[in-house]
Amino acid sequence: MDPRLENRLHTTRREFFGRSATGLGTAALGALLSQECFGSAESLGGLPTLPHFASKAKRVIYLFQNGAPTHVDLFDYKPLLGKLHGDPIPAGYVDGKRFSTMTGDASGKLMLAPVEPFRQYGESGAWVSDLMPHTAQISDKLCFIKSMHTEAVNHAPAIQFLLSGGEIPGRPTLGAWLTYGLGSESANLPAFVVMTSITKNTTCGQIFYDFYWGSGFLPSKYQGVKFRGSGEPVLYLSNPKGISREMRRGWLDDIAEINHQKLRDFGDPEIATRISQYEMAFKMQASVPELADLSGETKETLEMYGPGVEEPGTFAHNCLLARKLIERGTRFVQLMHAGWDQHNSLTTELYNQCRDTDQASAALVQDLDRRGLLDETLVIWGGEFGRTPFLQGDFNNRVRWGRDHHPYAFTVWMAGGGVQPGISYGSSDDLGVNVATNPVHVHDLQATILHLLGIDHEKLTYRFQGRQFRLTDVHGHVVSDILA
Structure with missing residues (x-):
């Protein structure tokens, strides 16, 4: 032939x-x-048309609380819950509502009062539980959104929905969209970094799926880079014995030339991803050890973040690294902390969870503020949904008290980055069951986050399988009332 x-x-x-x-x-x-x-002169990569308008924020730190914090025990004070403690839920509140299979039909369930008292704080008079004393002290810096609601009733679909706009894996997450649209401000660190943690000895942790920080149908160069919780944050930061940095550089140059030839031949974006990831890995060999070194932090700063801050893998340690990443130009930092799924452990594990997260979350906001970074950094705290105001468990055994999944009303808070400080927006009804005023859907929150970064959520799109996709699908409205 x-x-x-x-x-x-x-x-x-x-x-x-x-x-x-x-x-x-x-x-x-x-x-x-x-x-x-x-791309933009202020960033590396990104789309030439972005930002669409002047941004209030340049970076985001998302303190994602996996497992769904209980809004009625932390930030959404409902005196009527105390008065109805132990009584069946009044008629009409849950009619026709879907809960998890652990609850099924919610009618007749007993109401459960907050496990700890609430108090008012600051000039704003924000109601915060005694479980969150450090967050209470910065309440005048926070914007509480108490009228959040979502569509999913189970953890993984709800987390994916909040982070990607769709319940099924395969869509780009928020950090990937921002990296694709705005690029990076750092040549030596990833634009999108993820860190995970979990309260020790908890029985209610959630699995951290990789698609929670995935790039979906966007080129994979936009997916989050996950830092490890033990040892070196990234594998292979050190060269093998006998291999110098100059030798490593030479090999990468040769590999890059081969990859560039293939890129010129085929134009496959995944080849471009391979090139950029090799280069980023080489740069991170120098930048990450310096990032992970806490010896330059003052004693005051370390004490502010609380116990465990010097232990890799803790929420406190990750919060401090998040501040250092933001200082060095990382666009989006996603901290995911599991352990909030208290179906029968409100009086035990909820306390541990709050101790692990309260002080460090508040310290991060304060630290950013005193360094002049808070105005351009949007900090978000919250989970995938709330928890039921009614009891799950045995009412006569306080040690077994719990609450089920609740998508119909929950609370998140935001700070910095162009949101009004010291306000509470929206409300749930008198039992914390349903949204009463100014409802904020997940797509509305996503639209607002993009707006704060100078992006019209209807215009940041990517063509895939014959249609233009966006983070907010075909929904979402900017919550303009919370903008500074």
Whole structure:
């Protein structure tokens, strides 16, 4: 057989399109290069049309509380719950509502008062539980949204919905969208970093799925880079014995040349991802050890974040690293802390959970503020939904008290980055069951976050499978009343 004919027979469909001078490969490469070479002067990469308008925030730290914190025990004070403690839920509050299979039909369930008292704090008079004394002290810096509601009733779909706009894995998450749209401010650290933690000895942790920080159908270069919770934050920061940094640089240059040849041939964005990830890994060998070194932090700062701050893998340690990442230009830091799923452990594990997260969350806001970073950094605290105002468990055994999943009303708080401090927006009804005023849907929260970063949520789109996708799907409105 003629070798030229044999070569044509072995040409794949991808290779055919990739090698076509006017084919899909060239088009993809052109789009890629336009993003890489002509992005905003203030960032590396990003889309040339962004931001759409002047932004209030440049960076985000999302303190995501996996498992759903109980709003009626922490931030949403309902005196009537105390008065109805032990009584059946009044008629009409839960009619026709869907709860998890652990509750099923909620009618007749007994009401459960907050496990600790609430008090008012600051000039704003915010009601905060005694479980959160440190957060209470910064309440005048916070914007509480008490009218959040969502559509999913189980953890993984609800977390994915809040972070990506869809309950099914496969869509880009918030950090990926921001990295795609705005690029990075750092040449030596990832634009999107993820860290996870869990309260020790908890029985109610949630699994951290990789798709919680995935890039979905966006090129994988936009997915979050997960730092480890023990040892070095990133594997292989040190070169093997006998390998110098100069030798490593030479090998990467040779590999990059091969990859660039393939990129020129095929225009596959995943080849560009490979190139950029090799380069970032090399740069992180120098930048990450310095980032992880806490010896330059003052004693006052370490004490402010609380016990465990110097122990890798704790929420406090991750909060301090989040501040250091933001200082060095990382665009989006996603901290995920599990252990809030208190179906039968409100009087035990809820206390541990609050001790692990309260002081460090408040310290992060204070630390950013005193360093002049809070105005341009949006801090978000909250989970995927709330928890039921009625009891799950045995009313006569206080040690077994718990609350089930509750998507119909819950609370998140935000600080810095262009939101009004010292306000509470929206409300739930007198039992904390349903939203009463100014409802804020998950898509509304997403639209508002993008707006604060200078992005019109309807215009940040990506074409996939024949349609333009966006974070907020076809929904969402900016909650303008909370903007500073």
